Amino acid sequence: MGDSRPKLxxxxxxxxxxxxxxxxxxxxxxLIAGDREEAMDILRAEAPPVVTLDLGLPPDPDGITEGMAALAQILAEAPATKVIVxxxxxxxxxxxRAIAQGAWDFYQKPLDIDSLGHIVARAFHVHTLEQENRRLAEAVPADARVLGHMITASPEMLKVARMIERVASASVSVMLLGASGTGKELLARGLHEKSDRAAGPFVAINCAAIPETLLESELFGHEKGAFTGAVKTTSGKIEQAQGGTLFLDEVGDIPLALQVKLLRFLQExxxxxxxxxxxxxxxxxIVCATHQNLEEMIAQSRFREDLYYRLAEIIVRIPALAERTGDAVLLARHFVARFAPELNAQVRGLASDAIAAIDAWxxxxxxxxxxxxxxxAVILAEGKMVTAGDLDLDGAAGEDGPVVNLRAVREAADQAAIRRAIARSEGNISGAARMLGVSRPTLYDLMKSYNLQS
Structure with missing residues (x-):
């Protein structure tokens, strides 16, 4: 029988x-290694979670060159490893210096076994927590990861994702419409990655974040001496996107004079x-995005109609987070798993009041x-679970929801409740059934009747 003890x-x-x-x-x-080469062989074969590393290794036992090189190589090949120098x-x-380059902690020589023992034990504990957080993040339902890094299980966003996937291979301009913070750039990147241009560059520019006087140069580039300060020839974002995708965020903020030049590029x-x-x-x-009403801007002569039709060959409307059933809890779990290892390793997840508050906000x-x-909330949390108070959402779960109509309410409410229960139980059907107060077979029947994926 193999040794089941943690590997050090x-x-x-x-x-x-x-x-x-x-x-x-x-x-x-x-596991013992006397030099860098031996350490790397053991690391590859045994994958120990924790490593103690003497920086003074041969052939430089009186310096730190070889030890620092070993640290860099360990973290490059196994970044989750906790290295104590x-x-x-x-x-x-x-x-x-070692900690700045990624070491987890250090101990001083001459050696104090008890002190080092505490550091090692803590390193194993944190590594275990990080593994659990990664497991929780990966426990998102299979259909909840679409378009690369975008996470969703809501039918509203899955519909958007399927549309993006369908148009990705077509050589057309796409306009993403949605409020700020809905993930327009993430969708644009997903479209690029699903397209035939995925091997090319993805170049993004926020047209609202650059002063009008500089935007033309940012987009089109300039020759040396073209204006004061132009000390060298510089390519613009359009040129940098050669063979790939150019993402124009907040395209509605492009001034009219520059719209003419952009239109000429799209034509020629x-x-x-x-x-x-x-x-x-x-x-x-070209993929562009805006939260503004461009049709209204056209009516006010603030945006060119001919440019609009060049940019909006396909329009994709992105729903707000509040319109994505179950996604808020799903995403919150993902963010906890992402931030906790770095910002507060004791945090393990979301408390029940936090889940209810997130769902209601x-x-x-x-x-x-x-x-x-x-x-x-992860930074401020004092316990292992993030609470509604940590999120500054005390009382959110008790707020009045929107008023609804009658006939389709029952089915819509059933479907929403099922999706939320599945999201809260992390895809566990038995747990969702208990939450809903029904048997597992009954829940399966309801999911089948509403055509909901398990």
Whole structure:
């Protein structure tokens, strides 16, 4: 029978210290390496969660060059590994440098077995928590991860995702319409990754974040000497997107004069840098986004109608987070799993009052607001579970919901309740059934009748 104890790799070239450390930790399966090459062989074969690393390794036992190289190589190949480095008495500068490069903690020589034991135990504990967080993040239902990093299980967003996937391979311009914080850039990236241009660059520019005087240069580039400060020839975002996708975020903020130049590019697929005369052919796919009503802006002569039709060959409308059934809880779990290892390792998940508050809140800032609230809550949480108070959503679950009509209410309410229960139980049908107060077969029947995926 194999050794089931946690694996601890000790990288130390001193045979005496090797023996001392080996016999000091009965609770661990000890692995010993005397140099970097041996350490990497053991790391690849055994995948130990925790490594203690003496920075003074041969062939540089009096320096830290080889030890720092070992640290970098360990973290490059196994970034989740907790590396605890040895620091000589009075040599905290080396320890600080190692921690800046990714070491988890340090201990001082001469060795104090008890002190190192506490550090090692804590490292194993944090590694276990991070593994659990990753497991929870990966426990999202199979159909909840679409378009790369986008996470959703709501029928509203799954419909959007399917539409994006269908148009990804077509050579058409796509306009994404939705409120701020709904994930327009994430969808644009997903469209790029699903397209025939995935091997090319994805170049994004926020047209609202750049002053009008600089936007033309950012988009089209400039030649050396074209204006004061133009000390070298610089390619613009359009040119940089050659063979890939150009994402124009907040396209409604492009000034009218520049809209004319952008329209000319869309018609001719060539550009001229500012101050240049050379026609440069550019083959890129245009995806744009805005939260503004462009049709209203056209009526007010603030946006060119001909440019609109060039950009909006396909229009995709993105629902607000409050309109995505079950997604708020699903995303909140994902953000907790993402932020906890870095910001507050003791946090394990969401308390029941937090889940209820998240489900009830109307999320005016959409996914961006949810992400910010969860990040703040993880930092401030004093216990293992994030509470509604940590999220600053006390009382949210008790607020009045929207008024609804009569005939289709029952079916809509049933479907919404089922989706929420499945999201809250992380896809566990038995748990969802208990939450809904029905038997498992009854829940399966309801899911089948409403054509809901398990």
């Amino acid at each position: 790799l000790i990288v130390e070239d001193d045979p005496g210290l090797q023996r001392q450390l080996r016999w000091s930790y009965d609770g661990y399966h000890i 040895a620091s000589g008495q009075g040599d905290r500068a080396s320890a600080r 697929r060539t550009i001229e840098r500012i101050g240049g005369r050379q026609q440069i052919a550019v083959d890129c796919r 109307h999320w005016p800032g959409n996914v961006r607001e949810l992400e910010n609230r969860v990040k703040r």
